[in-house]
Amino acid sequence: MKHIVLFALGIFVFSCGKKEETSLPIVGPITESVYASGVLKTADQYQAYVTVNGIISQLLVKEGDSVQVGTPLVAITNETQRFAAENANIAANFNDFSANSGKLDEAKLVIESAKNKFRVDSSLYYRQKNLWDQQIGTKVDFELKELAFQTSKSNYLAAIQRYKELKRSLEFSSAQSKKSLQISRNQAQDFILRSKTNGIVYSLLKTIGEIVSPQTPIAVIGNYQDFVLELQVDENDILRVQNGQKVILTLDSYKNQSFEAKVTKISEIMNERSKTFVVEAKFTKAPPKLFPNITFEANILLSKKENAVLIPRNYLKQDSIVTLASGEERVVKVGLKDFQKAEILSGLKATEEIVKPK
Structure with missing residues (x-):
């Protein structure tokens, strides 16, 4: 107890x-704010993709190289495409209009021969017709001359038509072959991956000998002088975010320091998977040195x-x-x-x- x-x-x-x-x-x-996390990216930063299948034969730049729009980055080889290009070149040479001028000359000779035959048969026909009109000669002779005249006329007109068709066919084949060669040459350009922006090569993701496809990123390129803060804002907060709002952020690379930025762009569509909107901001007070893909945490200041x-x-x-x-x-x-x-x-x-x- x-x-x-x-x-x-x-x-x-x-x-x-x-x-x-x-x-x-x-x-x-x-101060009321909206929390957001994000990744630092360079302006115009993108992953470079080829548009064809093939094997990397040359790396034309190194990581850290400065590039301009159109600078060659990587060369791709594809034996099938090379053979197709050679075949297109052979076909273009074979079907070239000037290379087939002999066929037209031959057709012209046929026309000239048919024309001369038609002229002779025409003369004989009208002479026989005049005699027949005077009841001179036989009907058989007249009909034979008339038949020869009609046949010569048909052959002459047919020769002219064959010449026109031959010329049209040669012109078509020549133009078609040249167009195929042009397409092949344009496709050959696709086997050289070129930069789409002025900037720097941050990363080369593939090496010589690797097989690549249009689904394979080859390099990461961006503008090293201009950085963009890409924030992920929850759908519950996005309506309160506006362009021009102040952003206070901390970078994982700069411990115990804060920096200022300003909202510059708000995405018009939500990422269905993460339920967030992309909001872009630019530094108004930036650290001395930055690298792409650095992570950060930020607060977008709504009111104070x-x-x-x-x-x-x-x-x-x-x-x-x-x-x-x-x-x-x-x-x-x-x-x-x-x-x-x-x-x-x-x-x-x-x-x-x-x-x-x-």
Whole structure:
């Protein structure tokens, strides 16, 4: 019985020693912000891809090299494409219009021969016709001359038509072969990967001899003089973010230092997988040296008030209810909030003590 009394007394003493945490409102500054994490990128930074399948035969730049728009980066080889190019060149030479002028000359000779034959048969026909009109000669002679005349005329016209068709066919084949050769040469350009921006080669992702495809990134290129902060903002906060807002950020590479930036661009579409929007910002106060793909954490400043009535944010229940020291629960109107403090616009006096929720 004595032990039970001592145990109960211990519980009572312990309970009395655990005092509730209380607080009074204070007046001070508060800044409301939106948290975002992100990655530092250079302006115009992109991964370079080839548009064809092949094998890397040459690396034409090194990591750290400066490049301009159009600078060759990598050479790709593809035996099938090389054979196709050679075949296109052979076909273009074979079908070249000037190389086939002999066929047209031969067709012209056929026309000339048919024309002369037609002229002779025409003359014989009309002579025989005049004689027949005078009842001289036989009908058989007249019909034979008429048949020869009609045949010569048809052969002459057919020779002219064959010449036209031959010329048209040769012109078509020549133009088609030249176009195929042009396409082949243009495709050959695809086997040289070129820079699309002025900047620096930050990384070469492949080496000589590796097989690449249009789905394979080859290099990372960007503008080393201009950096962009790419922030990921939650969909619940994006409506409060606007261009021109101040950003305070810390870089993992610069411990215990903060830097300033300004929002410059807000994405119009949400990433469905991460449920975030991309927000871009540019430094207004940048560190002396930067590298692409550095990670950072940032706060986008939404609004600021110097003399606000503040309470600890963790003293709020359901973001709108406080508990007075008397035990009364009261609904308050909340204004700005940060991670630690909340502004009270109405519902609580500066002299009223509140209790931290359990």
